[in-house]
Amino acid sequence: IVVYNVLLGTMRAGRQWKVADEFAMEMVKEGVQLDNYTFSTLISCALQCKAPRDALAWFDRMAAAGIVPDEVTYSTMTLVYSRLGRFDEAVELYENLRLTGWKPDRVTYGSMVNVYARAGKYQKASALIKEMRDLGLKPDAVVYNTLIKFFAREGKTGQAKRVFKEMESYGIKASEFTLSLMIDVHGRSGNVAEAFSLFERMKEEKLPLDTAVYNSLLKMCGEERKVAEGERLITELLERGLKPDEMTYKSLVNLYAKEGRIDEAVKVMQEMIEVGCPIDVVVYSCLIKACGATKQFERAEKFFEEMLVSGNRAD
RNA sequence: CUGGGCGUAGCG
Numbered sequence: 001i002v003v004y005n006v007l008l009g010t011m012r013a014g015r016q017w018k019v020a021d022e023f024a025m026e027m028v029k030e031g032v033q034l035d036n037y038t039f040s041t042l043i044s045c046a047l048q049c050k051a052p053r054d055a056l057a058w059f060d061r062m063a064a065a066g067i068v069p070d071e072v073t074y075s076t077m078t079l080v081y082s083r084l085g086r087f088d089e090a091v092e093l094y095e096n097l098r099l100t101g102w103k104p105d106r107v108t109y110g111s112m113v114n115v116y117a118r119a120g121k122y123q124k125a126s127a128l129i130k131e132m133r134d135l136g137l138k139p140d141a142v143v144y145n146t147l148i149k150f151f152a153r154e155g156k157t158g159q160a161k162r163v164f165k166e167m168e169s170y171g172i173k174a175s176e177f178t179l180s181l182m183i184d185v186h187g188r189s190g191n192v193a194e195a196f197s198l199f200e201r202m203k204e205e206k207l208p209l210d211t212a213v214y215n216s217l218l219k220m221c222g223e224e225r226k227v228a229e230g231e232r233l234i235t236e237l238l239e240r241g242l243k244p245d246e247m248t249y250k251s252l253v254n255l256y257a258k259e260g261r262i263d264e265a266v267k268v269m270q271e272m273i274e275v276g277c278p279i280d281v282v283v284y285s286c287l288i289k290a291c292g293a294t295k296q297f298e299r300a301e302k303f304f305e306e307m308l309v310s311g312n313r314a315d
Numbered sequence: 316c317u318g319g320g321c322g323u324a325g326c327g
Contacts, residue, residue, distance in 0.1 A: 005317040012318085040318040047319095072319045079320075110320035145321035152322085180322045187323095212323040219323075247323055254327080285327060 004032060008041045017049035024058070034065065040073045047080055055080045075108040082115040090115045106132070110143045117150035122159070125150075133170075141167070141175045148181050157189040176207040183213060187220030192229075195220055211242050218251035222258055230255045246277050253283050257290035262299070265290065281312050 004027055011020035024042055027034065039062045046055035059077055062069065069077070074097060081090035094112055098104070104112070109132050116125040125147055132139045144167040151160035164182055168174065174182075179202050186195040195217060202209060214237045221230035234252060237244065244252075249272045256265035265287055272279055284307040291300035308314070 002317055007317095009317060035318095037318045042318090044319060070318095074319090076319045107320055112320085114320055140321095142321050147321090149321060153325095175321085177322045182322095184323065210323090215323040217323095245323085250327095251323090282327060289327075 001032060001035060001038070005035075005037045005041060008038065008045070012041055012045035012048065015045075015049050017045055017051050017054070020045050021054060028061075034062075034067070036067065036070045036073050039067065039069070040076050043073065043076045043080060047076070047083060052080050052083045056084070071102075071105065071108060075104075075111040078108075078111050078115050082118050087115065087119040106137050106140065106143075109137060109139075110146060113143050114146050117147055120150075120154075122147070122150070139170070139172070141172055141178055144172065145175070145177050145181060148178065148185070152181055152185045152188070155188060157185055157191075160185045176202065176209075176213075179207065180213050180216065184216040187216050187223075190220070190224055192220060192224055192226065209240065209242075211237065211245055211248060214242065215245070215247045215251060218248060218255065222251050222254040225258055227255055227259055227261070246272075249277055250283060250286075254286050257286040260290055260294045262287065262290050262294070262296070279310060279312070281307065281315055284312060 008020055008023065011023065020042060039058060042058045043055045046052065046058065074093060078090040078093055081093065109128055113125045113128050116128065129139050129143055144163055147163050148160050151163065179198050183195045183198050199217060214233055217233055218230055221233065249268055252268045253265045256268065269279060269283060284303055287303045288300045291303065
């Protein structure tokens with residue numbers, strides 16, 4: 001069973017939900033006894049792959065198999081309910097467990113911060129962090145990152161900054177995730193200087209830089225029309241041996257298109273095709289919009305037709 | 316170090 005679980009773990013890491021799902025079905029057929037590790041791996045894999053319904057289905061199978069969920073499985077389930085928009089059930093699950101006198105661990109607290117923050121209950125999420133501290137559970141960077149993430153998503157830049165400061169004031173070291181998040185936060189609010197200053201900080205602290213950080217900055221450069229900076233970033237990314245992904249290319253197309261530099265945008269698009277990157281409506285609409293802005297209507301028309309031919313539908 | 320909470324998606 002351990003071997004099977006390890007294999008499932010690999011599929012989870014590779015975000016291969018269909019594969020994992022079928023593999024687990026096969027396990028059941030072969031009569032392998034699934035355990036809490038199996039189920040929690042499956043459930044979290046489904047969750048990561050945006051298949052929360054499947055996660056629920058496996059939770060039901062778990063009950064049917066008479067396996068009693070442990071803390072890990074339960075805390076994964078609070079996230080499942082939360083992602084399904086069933087906030088009340090997530091909280092209910094947590095509260096019921098607490099009634100049994102069980103003491104949640106750091107990760108469970110982290111999950112609940114996630115649940116509350118997703119539901120927009122920020123005061124409650126913050127209260128949980130305080131509760132952790134009072135209990136001596138030492139909130140870590142991950143808990144704070146969770147909260148920052150939701151503030152970032154909602155465009156609540158000020159709140160995100162506040163949490164970031166609070167975290168540092170407690171002597172919790174910002175991880176590369178934290179700084180990456182904060183770079184994204186500043187990028188979204190057009191705070192170019194702050195974003196780059198945190199980027200410098202990451203370099204000084206020798207934190208690992210990956211494509212995601214560059215993507216955040218590139219996106220910002222697109223919005224803020226900083227083509228030269230954007231080009232510097234892409235060069236640097238390649239020099240570091242990082243691999244541009246779909247988002248990197250999209251940001252680049254946007255960067256050029258926003259400036260009306262359609263030929264360059266098209267060059268990026270061709271490169272996308274070469275490396276097998278899917279071209280979607282977003283890419284085409286960037287180009288079409290750029291044509292509109294530069295009054296090249298016949299060219300816009302051409303892109304539109306090309307889009308339809310390539311199997312994309314106008315949305 | 317067999318499993319659970321955090322970063323680049325979403326009104327372009």
